Amino acid sequence: MRRLGRLLKGGEPFIWLTGSALAFSLLMVAGLLFLILRNGLGFFWPADVWVFTLDDGSRIGGRIAAREAIPEPGAKGPVHLKYRLKVKEGNRDVTGADFVWVDEAKIVKRERPADMVAFERREWGDFYGWAKAVKDGEKVVAEGHGPAYRALLSDLPKAREVRDEARRIEKDEIGSVNYAKEKLRLELKRLELHGVTSGPAVAKLKAREDALTATYDELVKKLDEVRSRLATTVVLETVDGKEKEVPVTQVLRADRPNEMGLLAKAGRYLVGVWSFVSEDPRESNTEGGVFPAIFGTVLMVMIMSLVVTPLGVLTAFYLREYAVQGPVVSAVRIAVNNLAGVPSIVFGVFGLGFFVYFIGGSLDRLFFAESLPTPTWGTGGILWASLTLSLLTVPVVIVAAEEGLAAIPRGMREASLALGATKFETMWRVVLPAVMPSILTGLILAMARAAGEVAPLMITGVVKLAPALPVDGYPPFLHFDRKFMHLGFHIFDVGFQSPNVDAARPMVYNTTVLLLVIVVALNLTAIVIRNRLRKKLRTSGI
Numbered sequence: 115m116r117r118l119g120r121l122l123k124g125g126e127p128f129i130w131l132t133g134s135a136l137a138f139s140l141l142m143v144a145g146l147l148f149l150i151l152r153n154g155l156g157f158f159w160p161a162d163v164w165v166f167t168l169d170d171g172s173r174i175g176g177r178i179a180a181r182e183a184i185p186e187p188g189a190k191g192p193v194h195l196k197y198r199l200k201v202k203e204g205n206r207d208v209t210g211a212d213f214v215w216v217d218e219a220k221i222v223k224r225e226r227p228a229d230m231v232a233f234e235r236r237e238w239g240d241f242y243g244w245a246k247a248v249k250d251g252e253k254v255v256a257e258g259h260g261p262a263y264r265a266l267l268s269d270l271p272k273a274r275e276v277r278d279e280a281r282r283i284e285k286d287e288i289g290s291v292n293y294a295k296e297k298l299r300l301e302l303k304r305l306e307l308h309g310v311t312s313g314p315a316v317a318k319l320k321a322r323e324d325a326l327t328a329t330y331d332e333l334v335k336k337l338d339e340v341r342s343r344l345a346t347t348v349v350l351e352t353v354d355g356k357e358k359e360v361p362v363t364q365v366l367r368a369d370r371p372n373e374m375g376l377l378a379k380a381g382r383y384l385v386g387v388w389s390f391v392s393e394d395p396r397e398s399n400t401e402g403g404v405f406p407a408i409f410g411t412v413l414m415v416m417i418m419s420l421v422v423t424p425l426g427v428l429t430a431f432y433l434r435e436y437a438v439q440g441p442v443v444s445a446v447r448i449a450v451n452n453l454a455g456v457p458s459i460v461f462g463v464f465g466l467g468f469f470v471y472f473i474g475g476s477l478d479r480l481f482f483a484e485s486l487p488t489p490t491w492g493t494g495g496i497l498w499a500s501l502t503l504s505l506l507t508v509p510v511v512i513v514a515a516e517e518g519l520a521a522i523p524r525g526m527r528e529a530s531l532a533l534g535a536t537k538f539e540t541m542w543r544v545v546l547p548a549v550m551p552s553i554l555t556g557l558i559l560a561m562a563r564a565a566g567e568v569a570p571l572m573i574t575g576v577v578k579l580a581p582a583l584p585v586d587g588y589p590p591f592l593h594f595d596r597k598f599m600h601l602g603f604h605i606f607d608v609g610f611q612s613p614n615v616d617a618a619r620p621m622v623y624n625t626t627v628l629l630l631v632i633v634v635a636l637n638l639t640a641i642v643i644r645n646r647l648r649k650k651l652r653t654s655g656i
Contacts, residue, residue, distance in 0.1 A: 150630075154623030158386030160371040160379050163230045163242055165353050166201070166216055167223035174216060175230065175353035176203040176242045179616075184217065200616075204240040208356050212239055213616045226372045229259050233350065234367040235360065236396060239617065245368070246351040249359075255346065266348050266368055273363045276344045283337045291330045293588050298323045303484035390624060395579065399608050400618040404625055406580055410496065410598035411565060411632060413584060417500035417594075418507065418564050419557060425504065426511025426560075427553055433512075434519040435541060447516075454509035462570030465502030470494060470574060490595055494575035496584050497594035502574050503567060507560035514559065518552020519545065547647075554644040558637050565633045568602040576603045601629040 165175045180200040199216045206212050233241040245262040248255045248269070256265035302319055310316060346362045369382060393403030429450075437443045474491035482490040522545060530540040568576075577597045584596045605625050612618035 150623055150626050154627045157620035157624060158383050160369055160382045162226055162372050163232055165225040165227060166221050168220045169222050173353045174201055174203060176201045204242045205352055207238040208352060208358050228373045230372060232369050232371055233365055236364045241350050243350055243352045245348050247349040249347050251345060269346050269362045272344050276340060276363055279340050280337060288333050291326055295326050300484045307484060400612055400614055400621055404604060407599040407601045407604045409583055411601045414496055414500050415561050415565050418503045419561060422504040422508050422511055422560055423557055426508045427515050430512045430515035434516050450509045450512050458506055458567055459569040461502055461506045462573045465498055465574045469498040469501055494597055495595040496575055496598045499571050499575035502570050503564045507564050510559045511556035514556025515553050518549040522548050550647045551644045554640050558640045561636050562633055566602055568606055571600055571603055576600045578607050601625055
């Protein structure tokens with residue numbers, strides 16, 4: 115007993131206990147990261163394409179997505195496990211489903227045809243099979259699996275040029291005309307609200323509107339001409355002989371993964387990753403990329419940081435350096451600490467009521483009456499979402515800054531004042547540089563929390579699909595009133611509201627990986643700046 119008492123007093127068991135808890139926590143985090151990475155990053159690898167012949171004579175082709183034991187509930191005696199394969203059959207517009215389960219016991223033949231093609235399309239998902247023929251109108255350009263595939267590959271760069279040109283005309287030229295027409299409509303509505311329905315000003319605006327309409331019609335004709343530049347179609351054939359004719363412009367990529375080597379697959383893998391981070395989403399966000407969500411997440415975090423940092427730092431300086439310590443200041447500190455524990459959805463409701471309806475609605479009535487009843491600021495937007503998250507994270511910055519101020523020796527302040535500096539100069543030139551590492555620590559924690567929040571954003575500005583980014587080439591270039599996409603909401607939407615759960619699952623994991631990478635990158639940037647400031651302060655102290 116004495117030995118046990120000495121052991122407990124020495125603290126060694128508590129050291130082992132805390133170390134074990136830390137190791138267990140690290141293992142849990144590592145396991146979670148491994149699960150996310152394993153299920154996410156493997157999605158872009160061009161896996162082999164199989165053809166399975168079943169005992170009833172039917173054939174199924176596609177990629178093997180999973181293999182699992184077939185459950186046999188209520189079985190008596192020893193159970194001989196049977197397995198089934200989850201095959202990504204694709205060809206959704208032909209078969210009606212992306213995935214199909216196949217019992218291994220029913221498979222009589224497995225093949226990996228070297229010439230089988232995996233097509234990535236703009237609509238209806240992937241297609242697995244062969245290119246049977248390539249047509250230009252009614253004329254057959256190439257026929258047969260080999261010649262048709264080679265003809266398709268030669269047309270894909272042309273199709274990409276047509277898509278890019280059509281997209282440029284739609285977004286840039288037609289978009290600018292629509293933007294100008296909307297401005298004219300609002301100017302006419304503004305004149306109408308002031309009682310001006312005729313006269314030189316109205317006539318001038320309508321003349322400009324007629325000119326813009328003519329320009330719009332010309333651009334629509336130009337767009338039709340660009341799209342008709344490549345009228346080639348390809349006839350796709352499934353493993354069971356069904357055919358589907360699609361325009362070549364709908365085919366993004368066509369690969370033969372069964373004959374690709376390791377280097378070729380690695381190159382195709384990098385192309386898939388780049389497409390994921392640089393393209394817009396397709397097919398209800400289950401395919402394509404997530405660039406708008408990346409942009410919206412980073413921009414929202416940056417706006418939030420620009421707002422929360424001065425707000426939190428000024429509050430901390432007042433509470434620690436200027437306010438008379440007493441019951442009122444203690445009550446404020448308690449309120450700030452309690453504010454950190456308020457559920458995030460409560461902040462979302464407050465942001466909706468105060469920022470969106472009160473401030474935004476007031477701005478619409480005062481400055482944008484011509485747009486009503488369609489709101490400009492009186493609806494969710496990236497500014498209101500950022501301000502809501504600023505209120506959500508400001509307690510973290512306040513507490514971190516206050517702790518840093520408390521750690522600064524009082525002698526530094528007294529020395530500055532003794533040398534003739536004013537109170538403000540002491541705070542600005544002595545105290546603030548010394549407390550910057552603590553401020554950045556609070557900012558790091560605030561950014562990490564804000565980047566992963568979803569509930570407040572769902573009612574203050576985030577949407578499933580944003581047609582335009584908050585930044586573009588139209589004045590004022592940075593549109594704080596626009597809705598935006600967010601990686602966290604994208605995960606929620608694809609994972610829980612997608613009509614095609616199996617096809618959406620890899621997108622959920624990949625978006626999660628991307629969100630973690632962005633949070634780590636933002637935090638590392640702040641950490642590097644903080645460490646440099648600490649090193650500079652130590653050097654100046656020496």
